[in-house]
Structures are given as structure tokens and as C-alpha cells.
Amino acid sequence: MNGSAIAASGLRKANKDKIVLDGVNRFRMPRVFRGVAVTALAAALLAGAATPGVAAADSRSLPKAAAGQDRPELQKAVQAFVDRGYAGLQMRVHDQRGEWVGSAGVRKLGQSAKPPTNGRFWVGSITKTFTATVVLQLVAEGKIGLDAPVAGYLPKLGLDRRITVRMLLRHTSGLFNYTGEYYDDGTVVPGIPAMGKEWVDNRFRTYRPQELVRLALSKPARFEPGTDQSYSNTNYTLALLLIEKVTGRSYAExxxxxxxxxxxxxxxxxxGVRTQLPGPHAHGYYRYQDAGQWKVVDVTRQNLSLLAGAGDMISTTQDLQTFVSALMGGKLLPAPLLAEMRKPHGKLGYGLGLFVQDLGPNCGGTVFQHNGSPPGGYGALMYSSPDGSKTLTASVTSGDAAVDQAQEFPKALEKLLTAVFCGGQAD
Structure with missing residues (x-):
């Protein structure tokens, strides 16, 4: 089932039990994992090929104390994604037992090599956590006011002066999501194509951040600023422009x-406009319909200027682990602003660039996370305990099999979170 099908039909039957993330409908997770689903575009757009095999921990990239440790519950959880139809998964877990890395499935369809445990991948909306962190650092320096009107910094865009920086970071601005809006009654207001054949045919197109924002501003707002919450990539592309205006340097710099x-x-x-994943990486594939026929295309190369500041970054499981551990450990933000970042708000349970998720007392309670994916081929996971001492970072790649995303991804993700944060005790 692809993103178009979900947006058009499947989720209409589940309006009471869904959230909307990255402009595509998402199911909520069952039981203790409610409120996470898969962020960015992963739940609607990942489709994979089942292939056997799990790679054991790679001792070359682990500290000596962690190399070779037997973690069968983690191996089974990684393999579960492949068994449900995904092409591959690489995962890194850091906890009181040390560090474990492993992978399952294949690096590339038609080959036997497993995904590299040190591979690069498109992280999608995990980019938002990085962007929010930079904005909050500028708040700490007094260069940006968290509750100041964004229009005061970017006057030429014609923004509603009621929209504040805080509203951007927690998705309460009401601004139209430039990749499209999906309403509870089934109405779809299209934006820039981020799924289906139209995205495939245009996946190397370059977009400028100002172009994305102006498209969003040409559409009616979803709601009055501050009166509701709706996940919108527009908020974080605006945050990119805010960073550049205040610092006088590029977002990348x-x-x-x-x-x-x-x-x-x-x-x-x-x-930026770079389309190639550097260094070792697994390939991601996208399954879509063209003239009534299902096709599969390798989308490892794609131009993610489409999601500037909101979902365009490349990373590794090691780097994401280092980043989220440092963030949660107070190394990137002063304590008061980290507390603001981690304060859940609204129906999404979203802070400032982070989801706040309660796993329940048997699973360590609260975790902070942001998951993500570009329009096709990849999904990324980033979870942390409040102090950063226990983390899960992973990349999922899709293949050529038809996968019922609404059913399979939440089940595989729940198994993974159970293995890492619940000691593997849940069924």
C-alpha cells in the first residue's frame, strides 16, 4: 500500500485512531506504544523485500567491552523487520550493557551482503531535532526570542504576526504543509508531490527554501496560529530561513x-542539492503504480532540497547516537531550554523538535524520540532515555515486496522498542 492509497482511502476508516505526520496520515501504535507510529513518511511509503539473515555485532566498530556480546532479543527484533517484508535494517543500541550493532536483510536487491552497520542513510524528519537544537542555541544566546513573532525576523515573507518561533518548533503555527494537507474528513489539499509516480519522476528536482515557504503561504492556513497542532514541514523550512537570517551564515555552515x-x-x-549517499550505504527502493502497473525503482539517489531544514540530512546510527545522547545529557542546550524542548504539547505529544513518548512503568517510562524518512526508500529511528544513557538508532530500507504498512510497521517497531526498552518481556 503506497502513500496515495493510504491518504485517499485506508485511513478514512481509522480517523479516530490516527495522527498526521509529515503531511501523510499515520496510525497510532497499540498498547504502551501509542503516540509514536512512524514519523516522517516511513509508515506510508516503506515497502520491502523479505530476505533471511541477521548480522551479528560488528566488533570493528564497538568498544572492546561490547564486542561479541550475545543479545538474541535484539537480533530477533532486527530480523522481525525483514520477516515482515522490509529489505534491511541496521541498528545500534547503547545501554548499561555497552553497545550493540547489527543488521538484517540485504544491502542491495539481488545481492547477499547485509546492510553495513556503519552505513549512511537519509534520516528524514530526524533533521527537525537538529534544526530545533540550533534555533534553541540561538535563543540561549539572545539572538532569537522563543515567543517573538517570526515575521519580525523575516519581514518580507508576509507571515501572520501571531506566529511565534515556539509555534514553528512545536507545529502550532497552522501553516499549510507544502507537501500536502490531509484532513480528518478525507479531504486532501495537494502540495509538492512527495509520493507516487509524480514524485519518482521529479525526485531530482531542486527546490529553494523560499520557494517551499511561498508555496505554503499561498494556501489557506489549516487553523489560526496557536489554536491547534498539525505536523507541517513548512515550520522547519521557515526555521532554516530564520537561522540563516539571524546568523548571516548558511544553514549547513x-x-x-x-x-x-x-x-x-x-x-x-x-x-543541499547533493543526491548521492557518501560512503557505505544500503539501497532503498520505492514501489508505486504507473498506468495500473506496479513498478519498483531504486531511490537511493534523491534530491531532498524538497525538505530543506525539515527532512534532508544524511547520517549514521553512530552519529545519531552521539547526537541524541549529547542532547539529552545537557551538552548542547542549557537546562531551562532543554526542559522546554522536552515538554510535550497538544495531541501529538510534541515538544520543540521532539516527540515525548510514555512507554509505561515496565519499560522505563518516558523516552524522547524523532523518527523519519524521505519520500521513499528509507526510514530512520532515534530514541533516548531522559538522561541519554539508553539509546536506539536505526535505519530501515524498503525493497520490492508489497507490505501493508498500517499493520506491519507498527508491529515490527513495537517488537523493537520492547526488546530495547522493556527487556524483551512484552509479547
């Missing part, structure tokens, strides 16, 4: 200067 270089995140890139 500021990200490098403030986060990537200080943390040594050598595998993380703000690609």
Missing part, C-alpha cells in the same frame, strides 16, 4: 559549526 564539528559527527551531512 551553522549546523557544522554548532553541532556536527563539536560532536565529531563526521558521517552527518547537510546535503
Amino acid at each position: 551553522e549546523m557544522q559549526r554548532r553541532i556536527l564539528r563539536p560532536l565529531g559527527l563526521r558521517g552527518t551531512v547537510v546535503p
